Amino acid sequence: MTMNTPREIFANYISKQGLRNTQQRDDILAAFFSSEKHITVEELFSVVKTKNPAIGYATVHRNLNLLCECGLADEIKIGKQKARYEPKFGQKHHDHLICLRCGKFTEVINSKIEKLQDKLAEENGFMPVRHKLEIYGICRECR
Amino acid sequence: MTMNTPREIFANYISKQGLRNTQQRDDILAAFFSSEKHITVEELFSVVKTKNPAIGYATVHRNLNLLCECGLADEIKIGKQKARYEPKFGQKHHDHLICLRCGKFTEVINSKIEKLQDKLAEENGFMPVRHKLEIYGICRECR
DNA sequence: TCTAAGATGATATTAATTTTCATTTTCAAT
DNA sequence: ATTGAAAATGAAAATTAATATCATCTTAGA
Numbered sequence: 001m002t003m004n005t006p007r008e009i010f011a012n013y014i015s016k017q018g019l020r021n022t023q024q025r026d027d028i029l030a031a032f033f034s035s036e037k038h039i040t041v042e043e044l045f046s047v048v049k050t051k052n053p054a055i056g057y058a059t060v061h062r063n064l065n066l067l068c069e070c071g072l073a074d075e076i077k078i079g080k081q082k083a084r085y086e087p088k089f090g091q092k093h094h095d096h097l098i099c100l101r102c103g104k105f106t107e108v109i110n111s112k113i114e115k116l117q118d119k120l121a122e123e124n125g126f127m128p129v130r131h132k133l134e135i136y137g138i139c140r141e142c143r
Numbered sequence: 144m145t146m147n148t149p150r151e152i153f154a155n156y157i158s159k160q161g162l163r164n165t166q167q168r169d170d171i172l173a174a175f176f177s178s179e180k181h182i183t184v185e186e187l188f189s190v191v192k193t194k195n196p197a198i199g200y201a202t203v204h205r206n207l208n209l210l211c212e213c214g215l216a217d218e219i220k221i222g223k224q225k226a227r228y229e230p231k232f233g234q235k236h237h238d239h240l241i242c243l244r245c246g247k248f249t250e251v252i253n254s255k256i257e258k259l260q261d262k263l264a265e266e267n268g269f270m271p272v273r274h275k276l277e278i279y280g281i282c283r284e285c286r
Numbered sequence: 287t288c289t290a291a292g293a294t295g296a297t298a299t300t301a302a303t304t305t306t307c308a309t310t311t312t313c314a315a316t
Numbered sequence: 317a318t319t320g321a322a323a324a325t326g327a328a329a330a331t332t333a334a335t336a337t338c339a340t341c342t343t344a345g346a
Contacts (some may be wrong), residue, residue: 018292019293020344022294024294042333054295071317079335082333083333083334089220097267106267110263112259117256118240120253120278121280122239124251125286126242126278127281127286128221128280130279131278135271136246137269137270137272138272140268140269161322184302198326201303201304205304224323252325
């Protein structure tokens with residue numbers, strides 16, 4: 001059985017956990033994967049409400065956590081900002097460049113750094129699982 | 144004028160900002176730099192209270208923020224844990240290995256990664272200012 | 287169809303951080 | 317040293333995001 005779409009992955013996770021499919025989960029998943037990256041619970045709540053005005057904030061919040069659990073979303077916390085969520089599906093791991101002036105996020109990929117990180121962990125007896133690299137600075141536009 | 148000690152750096156920052164020196168600031172600075180790394184506001188508050196029982200939580204909190212502003216402290220937020228503060232003085236930048244099981248922090252230094260990070264930022268038009276690298280995994284003891 | 291378990295939505299709670307404000311303290315100008 | 321304006325403090329309240337509670341509704345398997 002191949003699991004191609006986020007929808008299928010989510011449905012699979014749901015059933016494996018003995019949970020149930022609901023219209024709300026569908027709506028949230030759809031909104032999440034068609035919204036812009038780095039969305040907050042608040043923002044996603046607003047988006048989902050345009051399709052399903054009866055939906056509650058807590059439901060969006062709960063399901064974003066489920067999406068994180070099954071690997072379809074990543075939570076990003078930057079400084080004192082509220083948590084943001086990033087859809088994750090079939091893409092390489094990436095790091096973030098964060099502009100200290102305008103707050104813009106840029107995603108970057110560098111396999112050399114990835115490898116060095118794994119090596120660094122192993123040298124210290126750590127079995128690396130995941131990592132988070134954030135580089136803060138001033139972006140091209142803000143300079 | 145050389146500024147050797149954290150105390151001098153702090154005093155200098157205070158006066159530059161048009162702020163004032165107080166006994167509380169002294170007490171907080173002293174406690175912070177003689178306490179263990181990765182302390183929470185709560186914990187530092189407890190420590191400072193042993194020297195100055197009248198001190199308020201908000202004062203400790205406010206001054207920890209000042210210490211961050213002037214570069215003598217770093218705030219570390221890991222997952223859903225409460226913020227921790229790390230004294231920063233005359234040491235090299237380091238990254239953190241964080242055990243997913245026992246929560247232990249290990250500090251590591253790797254200049255190669257540092258350089259690659261700067262390069263990566265510059266390639267993307269970013270002027271790097273600082274960065275944060277956290278590698279999550281399982282530590283030697285927990286394996 | 288029926289029913290037990292899960293999900294939802296509204297609300298309350300939690301917990302950390304930040305703000306408010308009356309009072310006290312600092313420090314530069316006298 | 318005295319004064320006074322501005323800043324700092326401490327206690328308490330407010331804010332904020334995240335999470336829990338719970339009555340009701342929905343799902344999905346028997």
